[in-house]
Amino acid sequence: MKTVFITGASSGIGAALARAYAEQGATLGLLARRQEVLEELRQSLPDPGKHHIYAVDVTDHAALSKAATDFMQAVGQVNVVIANAGISVGTLSEYADDIQVFDSVLQTNLMATVATFSPFINPMKTYAQSADCRLVGIGSVAGIRGLPGAGAYCASKAAVISYCESLRVELRGSGIQVVTIAPGYIDTPMTRGNPYPMPFLMPVQAFCQAALKAIASGSSYRVIPWQMGVVAKLLRSLPNWLYDAAFARAARKPRASDQ
Numbered sequence: 001m002k003t004v005f006i007t008g009a010s011s012g013i014g015a016a017l018a019r020a021y022a023e024q025g026a027t028l029g030l031l032a033r034r035q036e037v038l039e040e041l042r043q044s045l046p047d048p049g050k051h052h053i054y055a056v057d058v059t060d061h062a063a064l065s066k067a068a069t070d071f072m073q074a075v076g077q078v079n080v081v082i083a084n085a086g087i088s089v090g091t092l093s094e095y096a097d098d099i100q101v102f103d104s105v106l107q108t109n110l111m112a113t114v115a116t117f118s119p120f121i122n123p124m125k126t127y128a129q130s131a132d133c134r135l136v137g138i139g140s141v142a143g144i145r146g147l148p149g150a151g152a153y154c155a156s157k158a159a160v161i162s163y164c165e166s167l168r169v170e171l172r173g174s175g176i177q178v179v180t181i182a183p184g185y186i187d188t189p190m191t192r193g194n195p196y197p198m199p200f201l202m203p204v205q206a207f208c209q210a211a212l213k214a215i216a217s218g219s220s221y222r223v224i225p226w227q228m229g230v231v232a233k234l235l236r237s238l239p240n241w242l243y244d245a246a247f248a249r250a251a252r253k254p255r256a257s258d259q
Helices: 012-023 035-044 061-075 098-125 151-170 204-217 226-237 240-247
Strands: 003-007 027-032 052-055 080-083 133-138 176-183 221-224
Touching: 003 012, 003 061, 003 098, 012 027, 012 035, 012 080, 012 204, 027 035, 027 061, 035 052, 052 061, 061 098, 080 098, 098 133, 098 151, 098 176, 133 151, 151 176, 176 204, 204 221, 221 226
Parallel strands: 003 027, 003 080, 027 052, 080 133, 133 176, 176 221
Antiparallel strands: none
16 A cells, blocks of 8 residues: 655645545645645545644745654655645846745745655665655756746756756665656646646646656656657757747746735
């Protein structure tokens, strides 16, 4: 029976992943800031009594580690850890007020990923050779090329992708597989406020089915949907002068102070 720990579990991709794994019979550790929303999610799942919820802000690393330890003590071996918590907001470096926003985005999207994985790694090493163990980082296609007005988000997701690659190589031979999932545009509360077209927008349930397959197979890196993977490769191949000209006037996500 799988045991799965998910951060950012109260809504969007995190909640959908929780439902998908619960349907497979997994025992879940669900972590997010809002206790009441987590409880509603737990009660909506099959066999709600076996799942564990933790009302924790992922930027509180001590509380996050305590929740991870509690879950391990409760269930024993943990098979899958998904660092999904993330925030997205427009930023412009010319505004001094946005420096704090940059810090908040990086702390939530990058540093919380490190803090999520950290308490699980050494325990996993003791049983990973005989159990399927996955550490799953949620990146984004936004981490492949920088988008105007999204410097904080793009930087954080590029860092998640590179961090997971480093971790994957570090853990080679340990039995722990590191999986990087880079979502394109997924229909969640995070994307519904985007004031621009979103090509290949994917229902969150369809995303989760594809993500579960990638995680189960131990895929090192997967862009979902695959069409956005093709787009990302094309964008990465563009020379800077052409990319800059094409995207300089692209629509931008509003800054926090403009929302």
